[in-house]
Amino acid sequence: MRGRKARRIPIHRTLPALARDPLRAFAAIGRDTGGEVVQLNLGLHRPYLVSRPEDMQHVLRDRADNYTRDGMLWKPLRRLFGNGLGMDGPDWARSRQLMLPVFSARNVATIMGELTAALTEAVDELDPYARAEEPIDTRLEMTRIIHRALIRVFIGKGMSTEDADRLGHAVTGGFTSIGPRLLLPFVPDSVPLPGDGAFMRAVRQADAIVTPIVRQRKREGATGDDLVSLLCRARDENGDPLDEELVRNDVVAMFAGASETSAVALTWLWILLNDHPEVADRVYDEVDRVVGDEPPGPAHVPKLVYTKQVLQELLRLYPVGWIIPRFAQEADVVGGVEIPAGSTVLASPYLTHRMERYWERPYDFDPDRFGPERSGRRAPSSYVPFGLGAHQCLGSHFFLVEAQLIVAIVLSRYRVRLRGAAPVVPQAAATLRPRGKVEVMLSYRSPQ
Numbered sequence: 001m002r003g004r005k006a007r008r009i010p011i012h013r014t015l016p017a018l019a020r021d022p023l024r025a026f027a028a029i030g031r032d033t034g035g036e037v038v039q040l041n042l043g044l045h046r047p048y049l050v051s052r053p054e055d056m057q058h059v060l061r062d063r064a065d066n067y068t069r070d071g072m073l074w075k076p077l078r079r080l081f082g083n084g085l086g087m088d089g090p091d092w093a094r095s096r097q098l099m100l101p102v103f104s105a106r107n108v109a110t111i112m113g114e115l116t117a118a119l120t121e122a123v124d125e126l127d128p129y130a131r132a133e134e135p136i137d138t139r140l141e142m143t144r145i146i147h148r149a150l151i152r153v154f155i156g157k158g159m160s161t162e163d164a165d166r167l168g169h170a171v172t173g174g175f176t177s178i179g180p181r182l183l184l185p186f187v188p189d190s191v192p193l194p195g196d197g198a199f200m201r202a203v204r205q206a207d208a209i210v211t212p213i214v215r216q217r218k219r220e221g222a223t224g225d226d227l228v229s230l231l232c233r234a235r236d237e238n239g240d241p242l243d244e245e246l247v248r249n250d251v252v253a254m255f256a257g258a259s260e261t262s263a264v265a266l267t268w269l270w271i272l273l274n275d276h277p278e279v280a281d282r283v284y285d286e287v288d289r290v291v292g293d294e295p296p297g298p299a300h301v302p303k304l305v306y307t308k309q310v311l312q313e314l315l316r317l318y319p320v321g322w323i324i325p326r327f328a329q330e331a332d333v334v335g336g337v338e339i340p341a342g343s344t345v346l347a348s349p350y351l352t353h354r355m356e357r358y359w360e361r362p363y364d365f366d367p368d369r370f371g372p373e374r375s376g377r378r379a380p381s382s383y384v385p386f387g388l389g390a391h392q393c394l395g396s397h398f399f400l401v402e403a404q405l406i407v408a409i410v411l412s413r414y415r416v417r418l419r420g421a422a423p424v425v426p427q428a429a430a431t432l433r434p435r436g437k438v439e440v441m442l443s444y445r446s447p448q
């Protein structure tokens with residue numbers, strides 16, 4: 001099968017613009033090319049950019065065997081995740097198979113009570129800020145709340161809240177410090193780059209926290225139904241238990257996949273509600289109507305319909321996983337364009353979600369797009385915040401349920417206002433996050 005050579009977006013156009021404001025440059029390329037597969041000329045590094053729904057399907061789903069997690073992003077991350085869930089190959093396939101039931105809608109329903117308790121206790125810790133009328137650092141607090149939930153429902157006993165926070169910092173530190181290796185994927189591991197030391201410290205810290213828990217769980221017989229026990233009890237194709245390192249790798253990969261993404265998405269939430277008061281009013285009204293004077297809990301989740309639409313639209317406009325890099329093992333043709341073996345392919349949900357062909361007024365924040373009347377008209381794979389195909393996010397349902405609960409718990413107690421008047425702009429790092437610190441003020445909605 002032959003295709004045409006990719007149109008090259010030249011270095012003088014891409015590099016300065018990408019360095020100044022990668023997202024704006026990215027969006028402009030997407031607009032100009034109408035979703036055609038193009039090659040970015042970044043000097044030594046020349047990745048292919050993919051965004052049309054059918055091309056996303058090809059790369060991430062239909063030919064997932066050819067487009068693997070290697071090269072850009074994944075090569076440096078391998079040192080943190082090791083083999084297993086965070087990577088590719090037989091260890092990944094086994095771990096994914098093992099973990100699928102944990103993330104099923106049925107299992108998420110059974111852990112929802114525990115999840116609500118963990119989230120409610122974590123939100124309680126915001127009370128002193130509301131009483132003292134002091135701002136909270138949204139990203140830090142959302143991260144803390146998410147860590148509390150993750151340890152309670154997935155890791156079980158054995159990890160203290162301090163260790164969960166330290167593991168979270170290690171993972172976030174790991175993601176931040178691999179920045180230079182992300183930008184310079186052609187530099188061999190043997191050549192030191194800034195950030196390497198911090199990254200390796202993060203890897204050692206993750207080991208020091210998770211490995212003793214795995215050892216202890218194995219010693220005690222791993223009878224619980226948390227994720228660590230499940231992995232400790234699992235057998236490989238020869239009937240042997242998974243080794244300690246593989247269990248450690250899967251726990252770190254799950255924690256990393258769940259915490260940074262969820263915390264960043266929930267930070268965007270308060271910004272968007274602040275910028276769109278008419279949407280915020282509807283969310284407050286829905287929480288009041290559905291939850292009333294009861295403590296928010298699992299029974300309310302299916303009724304928080306508009307809240308879910310807001311979360312879905314938030315992930316359309318700001319897909320936290322804005323690019324999903326892959327490495328072409330063999331030559332292929334995508335969207336009529338030749339992809340040589342060994343190329344980096346960047347599948348970009350950020351661009352897919354901004355294509356006018358699939359989205360009316362794509363730059364507007366409009367949660368009604370996800371209402372029952374308009375959802376049915378959506379083209380397949382035009383909404384991909386959780387990826388697609390073989391590696392599609394395991395935690396997407398869990399995230400939406402968790403976020404609906406957080407919104408219900410927070411908004412039934414407090415009115416949330418963003419501090420400062422300057423508009424918040426996105427920053428493209430390993431995740432698509434708001435640039436700088438985002439602070440909010442909480443005030444009680446009813447007298448205390």
Ligand code: HEM
Nearest residue numbers: 096257258261262265320321385386387391393394395399
């Ligand atoms: C806003 C929240 C989230 C977003 C935007 C998100 C996004 C994604 C994306 C785009 C992928 C695909 C990566 C790829 O194809 O290489 C992915 C994979 C994954 N996510 Fe999520 N995620 C979120 C929350 C979660 C949560 C809460 C969990 C777990 C509790 C989780 C666990 C995972 C795992 C384990 C994978 C790897 C699956 C595999 O490789 O087979 N994610 N996520």
